[in-house]
Amino acid sequence: MTIPQERIRNFCIIAHIDHGKSTLADRLLEYTGTIPERKMEDQILDRMDLERERGITIKAQAVRMIYRADDGKDYLLNLIDTPGHVDFNYEVSRSLAACEGALLVVDASQGIEAQTLANTYLALEHDLEIVPVINKIDLPSANPDGVKREIEDIIGLPADDALLVSAKEGIGIKEVLEAVVKRIPPPKGSEDEPLRALIFDSLYDSYKGAIAFVRVMEGRIEPGQKIKMMSTGRTFEVTEVGIFSPDMVSTDSLRAGEVGYVVAGIKNVKDTRVGDTITNAENPAEKPLPGYKKAVPMVFSGVYPADGEDYEKLREALEKLQLNDAALFFEPETSAALGFGFRCGFLGLLHMEVIQERLEREYGINLITTAPSVVYRVKKTDGQEITVDNPTNFPDPSKIEYIEEPYVEASIMLPSDYVGAVMELCQEKRGIFKDMQYINEKRVIMRYDVPLAEIIYDFFDQLKSRTRGYASLDYEFTGYKKSELCKVDILINGEIVDALSFIVHKDKAYARARLLVEKLRDVIPRQLFEIPIQAAIGGRIIARETIKALRKNVLAKCYGGDVTRKKKLLEKQKEGKKRMRQLGKVEVPQEAFMSVLKMG
Numbered sequence: 001m002t003i004p005q006e007r008i009r010n011f012c013i014i015a016h017i018d019h020g021k022s023t024l025a026d027r028l029l030e031y032t033g034t035i036p037e038r039k040m041e042d043q044i045l046d047r048m049d050l051e052r053e054r055g056i057t058i059k060a061q062a063v064r065m066i067y068r069a070d071d072g073k074d075y076l077l078n079l080i081d082t083p084g085h086v087d088f089n090y091e092v093s094r095s096l097a098a099c100e101g102a103l104l105v106v107d108a109s110q111g112i113e114a115q116t117l118a119n120t121y122l123a124l125e126h127d128l129e130i131v132p133v134i135n136k137i138d139l140p141s142a143n144p145d146g147v148k149r150e151i152e153d154i155i156g157l158p159a160d161d162a163l164l165v166s167a168k169e170g171i172g173i174k175e176v177l178e179a180v181v182k183r184i185p186p187p188k189g190s191e192d193e194p195l196r197a198l199i200f201d202s203l204y205d206s207y208k209g210a211i212a213f214v215r216v217m218e219g220r221i222e223p224g225q226k227i228k229m230m231s232t233g234r235t236f237e238v239t240e241v242g243i244f245s246p247d248m249v250s251t252d253s254l255r256a257g258e259v260g261y262v263v264a265g266i267k268n269v270k271d272t273r274v275g276d277t278i279t280n281a282e283n284p285a286e287k288p289l290p291g292y293k294k295a296v297p298m299v300f301s302g303v304y305p306a307d308g309e310d311y312e313k314l315r316e317a318l319e320k321l322q323l324n325d326a327a328l329f330f331e332p333e334t335s336a337a338l339g340f341g342f343r344c345g346f347l348g349l350l351h352m353e354v355i356q357e358r359l360e361r362e363y364g365i366n367l368i369t370t371a372p373s374v375v376y377r378v379k380k381t382d383g384q385e386i387t388v389d390n391p392t393n394f395p396d397p398s399k400i401e402y403i404e405e406p407y408v409e410a411s412i413m414l415p416s417d418y419v420g421a422v423m424e425l426c427q428e429k430r431g432i433f434k435d436m437q438y439i440n441e442k443r444v445i446m447r448y449d450v451p452l453a454e455i456i457y458d459f460f461d462q463l464k465s466r467t468r469g470y471a472s473l474d475y476e477f478t479g480y481k482k483s484e485l486c487k488v489d490i491l492i493n494g495e496i497v498d499a500l501s502f503i504v505h506k507d508k509a510y511a512r513a514r515l516l517v518e519k520l521r522d523v524i525p526r527q528l529f530e531i532p533i534q535a536a537i538g539g540r541i542i543a544r545e546t547i548k549a550l551r552k553n554v555l556a557k558c559y560g561g562d563v564t565r566k567k568k569l570l571e572k573q574k575e576g577k578k579r580m581r582q583l584g585k586v587e588v589p590q591e592a593f594m595s596v597l598k599m600g
């Protein structure tokens with residue numbers, strides 16, 4: 001069935017976590033018969049198990065629906081899902097760029113949250129038509145009028161005609177579909193222009209290779225065509241195009257205004273970069289679509305197999321994950337303490353946790369990971385400028401002219417009762433106050449400039465616990481600023497343990513060093529000799545603890561002559577040894593590393 005361009009609608013859903021995006025998407029699919037009810041898995045749009053468990057959307061997906069509207073005509077609706085987390089802001093902006101409109105879903109009992117606001121602004125920047133949807137009106141605590149006022153006051157959008165919906169109970173679903181048809185404009189581009197298709201996501205398939213998810217802006221794309229990726233100039237031949245309904249179904253072509261996928265024997269997702277423009281190699285467009293950026297990792301961490309024998313397995317797993325994730329960076333690294341492993345770069349903390357969890361869960365590899373670090377810029381006294389993402393490479397303090405660290409602008413939305421608590425937190429985290437704005441009598445939004453390193457330390461957890469979970473956070477990278485930073489080394493028995501070194505602001509070095517040294521004292525078992533544990537900046541010791549010597553005799557408990565019991569105990573001791581890391585003369589249990597590294 002061909003549907004003319006004026007009856008195509010491309011839209012996405014902007015919502016805060018838990019405000020009901022997936023439930024609403026499911027209802028739309030159900031109502032349009034895209035998915036027969038019996039086939040409905042709970043939530044179609046979030047496909048990864050991990051996403052489902054954590055209740056967050058990580059990767060963008062798309063789905064196509066046919067809706068017969070009140071005017072009796074069939075409309076083709078493409079719903080493009082957007083990732084719901086700040087780490088993936090760039091992906092969100094590309095998904096938005098593929099649409100003409102957005103449903104702004106707000107929980108009737110919660111109101112607008114920081115992330116929603118940030119994404120709505122992004123959508124407005126892309127000139128999207130925004131349709132406010134107030135969800136969960138079935139809840140006794142629902143306050144749709146209050147939420148309407150918020151939408152008008154904070155975002156400045158008229159909300160009189162906001163739709164009142166209960167995705168759970170299926171109330172107002174048809175009204176949502178009618179609003180999509182009536183209020184969101186159809187796509188504009190012409191089919192006769194040279195091809196320009198925006199890549200908003202990609203997927204790796206072991207048979208078909210990297211599959212690009214695209215929105216065709218102008219022109220047309222079909223099998224047999226030679227295409228060119230405009231950011232790299234690489235060319236490929238299209239073997240298949242198709243749509244998401246919601247599984248991939250091949251079609252003859254994709255025309256201007258349509259959303260679908262492109263297979264072209266592309267081996268690596270690095271060649272299907274989100275935000276890149278696909279054009280016709282023989283009749284190329286003059287300019288690519290605006291807004292392309294290469295994904296840059298912001299957070300780095302050392303990832304080591306707990307069992308050294310898993311090294312190859314870890315490499316293979318990282319390679320596999322990278323096939324589907326162009327933003328994941330890794331290179332081999334060695335540590336005196338942890339052996340062979342990899343330095344990995346991530347878009348943010350959540351991205352890091354997701355990758356680590358997948359390595360452990362899907363690939364069955366136990367990991368030791370070092371504390372995450374941001375990327376510092378160091379200007380050396382000899383004029384050289386270097387970037388440092390690993391404390392091990394931090395230059396000697398005498399050779400440093402100055403250091404710069406990345407800053408973000410954090411927007412925090414919270415009930416006004418917690419303003420004091422959040423100000424205190426932001427100050428502790430070296431935040432610089434920018435402004436504060438009342439949304440209504442009860443809620444405010446505060447903006448601070450905060451070093452990214454503080455955000456990745458434990459900012460979010462602290463924010464949640466100090467506001468009883470009522471605050472929401474969004475942040476955006478703003479640039480580098482000079483900062484008084486130093487590297488703290490940890491010495492066990494006089495030897496530096498490279499995996500435990502960290503970079504920290506001078507004012508915080510002492511407190512963090514104390515904490516770490518005390519923790520190590522508690523987790524390293526006593527051994528036959530006394531062990532000093534020290535923290536040092538350059539050659540200066542700033543904290544010290546001592547583990548007293550002990551003659552550890554596991555057989556002491558077995559008085560009498562029960563040989564088998566003795567043997568068993570010795571066996572057990574040997575097993576334990578395997579999980580020990582030898583640091584000079586000192587044996588440190590792996591759990592000690594884990595517990596210490598988890599602190600960060």
Ligand SMILES: Nc1nc2c(ncn2[C@@H]2O[C@H](COP(=O)(O)OP(=O)(O)OP(=O)(O)O)[C@@H](O)[C@H]2O)c(=O)[nH]1
Nearest residue numbers: 017018019020021022023055056084136166167168
């Ligand atoms: N009472 C009520 N609960 C709802 C409604 N819509 C969704 N929920 C519930 O709210 C919770 C979150 O809904 P989801 O659809 O998973 O939220 P989401 O926005 O997709 O969340 P993410 O996938 O994390 O972005 C679920 O427990 C839903 O059952 C509604 O209209 N009324």
